Amino acid sequence: MVKLLVEATALCKRFGTRWALQRVDLTVAAGELVALVGANGSGKSTLLKLLAGLLRPDGGRLTVAGHEPWREREAVMRTTRFAFAPPALFEALTGREQLVALASAGGASVAARGREVERALAALGLAARADDRVRTYSFGLRQRLTLAQALLPLPQLLVLDEPTEGLDPVAVRELRGLLRRLRDESGIAIVLASHLAAEVELLADRLVVLEEGRVAFAGPVEELLAGQEEWVLAVDRPQAAAAALVAAGFTPRPARERDRADELRVAPRTGTGGASGLPLARLQELLGGAGVVLRECHRDRPRLEEALLARAVATPGAPEPER
Amino acid sequence: MIARLEALRLLRSRRPLVAALALLLFLALMLVGFWTYAESRTRGAANFEYTYENRSYFNGLTFALYAFYFGFVLLLPVFAAIEGGAQIAGDRGAGLLALLLTRPLSKPRLFLAKAALAAGFVTLLTGLFLLVALLIGLFAVGWGPLRLYPGVLQMTDAPQFLARDEALVRFLLAWPAASLALLAPLSFSLWISTLTRSAVNAVGSAVALYLVLHVIAEVHFFERLRPWLFTSHTAYWRGLFAESIDWREAARHALSLLGFTALFLALGFRRFRRREEG
Numbered sequence: 001m002v003k004l005l006v007e008a009t010a011l012c013k014r015f016g017t018r019w020a021l022q023r024v025d026l027t028v029a030a031g032e033l034v035a036l037v038g039a040n041g042s043g044k045s046t047l048l049k050l051l052a053g054l055l056r057p058d059g060g061r062l063t064v065a066g067h068e069p070w071r072e073r074e075a076v077m078r079t080t081r082f083a084f085a086p087p088a089l090f091e092a093l094t095g096r097e098q099l100v101a102l103a104s105a106g107g108a109s110v111a112a113r114g115r116e117v118e119r120a121l122a123a124l125g126l127a128a129r130a131d132d133r134v135r136t137y138s139f140g141l142r143q144r145l146t147l148a149q150a151l152l153p154l155p156q157l158l159v160l161d162e163p164t165e166g167l168d169p170v171a172v173r174e175l176r177g178l179l180r181r182l183r184d185e186s187g188i189a190i191v192l193a194s195h196l197a198a199e200v201e202l203l204a205d206r207l208v209v210l211e212e213g214r215v216a217f218a219g220p221v222e223e224l225l226a227g228q229e230e231w232v233l234a235v236d237r238p239q240a241a242a243a244a245l246v247a248a249g250f251t252p253r254p255a256r257e258r259d260r261a262d263e264l265r266v267a268p269r270t271g272t273g274g275a276s277g278l279p280l281a282r283l284q285e286l287l288g289g290a291g292v293v294l295r296e297c298h299r300d301r302p303r304l305e306e307a308l309l310a311r312a313v314a315t316p317g318a319p320e321p322e323r
Numbered sequence: 324m325i326a327r328l329e330a331l332r333l334l335r336s337r338r339p340l341v342a343a344l345a346l347l348l349f350l351a352l353m354l355v356g357f358w359t360y361a362e363s364r365t366r367g368a369a370n371f372e373y374t375y376e377n378r379s380y381f382n383g384l385t386f387a388l389y390a391f392y393f394g395f396v397l398l399l400p401v402f403a404a405i406e407g408g409a410q411i412a413g414d415r416g417a418g419l420l421a422l423l424l425t426r427p428l429s430k431p432r433l434f435l436a437k438a439a440l441a442a443g444f445v446t447l448l449t450g451l452f453l454l455v456a457l458l459i460g461l462f463a464v465g466w467g468p469l470r471l472y473p474g475v476l477q478m479t480d481a482p483q484f485l486a487r488d489e490a491l492v493r494f495l496l497a498w499p500a501a502s503l504a505l506l507a508p509l510s511f512s513l514w515i516s517t518l519t520r521s522a523v524n525a526v527g528s529a530v531a532l533y534l535v536l537h538v539i540a541e542v543h544f545f546e547r548l549r550p551w552l553f554t555s556h557t558a559y560w561r562g563l564f565a566e567s568i569d570w571r572e573a574a575r576h577a578l579s580l581l582g583f584t585a586l587f588l589a590l591g592f593r594r595f596r597r598r599e600e601g
Contacts, residue, residue, distance in 0.1 A: 052425050054424060054600040056599055078427045078429075084418065088419050104324035107430050
């Protein structure tokens, strides 16, 4: 039986008259990496703070590692670690002092604590700056130290808020590797809130899309992108091609940022069996009839970022409430 | 762990240094004040050691007591308020409270560690103030018997005389007594700091309210309110410099102050325990 570390059922949270979360259902199993994505104000941070027991739910049920975070925060924190954004650190302490002090709260022995701290420093590439005061750290180093404290000691559930923010590309890649290892080798469940869809696409087993405090989608990334395949046509006269396609009952799709000027996208007609329902021969015939030369043609599907952007444009998020 | 962390943070912060420098500056100002006062009252004829009131009146112990009196009214409550305000609101504003609360630490333990550390710091600061004031008095003027007379400062209702060694014992007693008196504004500030996100707001509000309550406690018009204000009790340590100490009265004030401290801490903890850290 799969061990569920997070179980939220119809979880609600209200700030004043505004509902920040409305009947959110969420489960996270051991060894699973779940990404929370959504626009600003969609409720990601609120959900993370509810998981941490920093906020009290206004409805529904939430357990983390079998405990209610608001009522049993201490018990939750014995198995769960958090790294919130932006990084909050003790400026006057050195990186090592900060980690030792926070590791001590876990009840580990001095020797075990020392080993854990060294491991975390090495894992996040902080060993060389460990004895410098935190106030001398760059934003990226602060981010790494925040992540390092979240690994002390290794938890069953790791909750990360925008963990790659401020990191250079090499550090991002290393962090990705570290998170995969934590998940695959240590069986740690990870909840990751991020704006960076590219990161999420590379890492997440499951995606939870929040829109205005509601779960708009929950499932694998593949599932979100399924059925969104489309043709990308490179033609000599894009406008004429678009008109010909519309006349034939096809729907041109908006160009993507990565598209060239001579490219246009077209969705298959409903009931034609997806993009494969628009065979190449039919396309050439259609465009040729309109005097358009088809130079290239391939099937494509949106990247996660594009899919999320399309959703966000369709349902613009409300701004985060002032508290 | 949390007590050690908080102590390390305090030591590494600039607060102890700023507080010590402020106290030294204050004592230097007091020294200059006494000096110029004696000069102006005697048109330059008097030595610093003797003020206009009585040639045998002023010495290093008098200086230390007066300096402490003014420091207790004007300076130490501000540092107590700063210490209290920095504990909760300061950490909340910087996101550090959320960091601490995501460790397996209970809120009571966290709150008590912060309160105890702040109280310890204020006690040390009070002791440092007294010690430095006494040393300045010793080296700048020299110690002697402590003579007090009724005056505008209301140090005493009747003339008092304490031999030097006895006076030094009273200074030693005044340290814990004054420190206890400062626990009330400290816990008051700690309570205020649980209500706000900004340490500046917490400290500013606590200092402003303390000053208002202090003035109210001094104005005869509010005589009926006095027993209900903690500021009515904070100056009780002055009674320790009487020839015959009224221990019963001192205990009454001390217990009242402890009661106020417990009340403010309870209110602060209640708020801290229930408050969401969003």
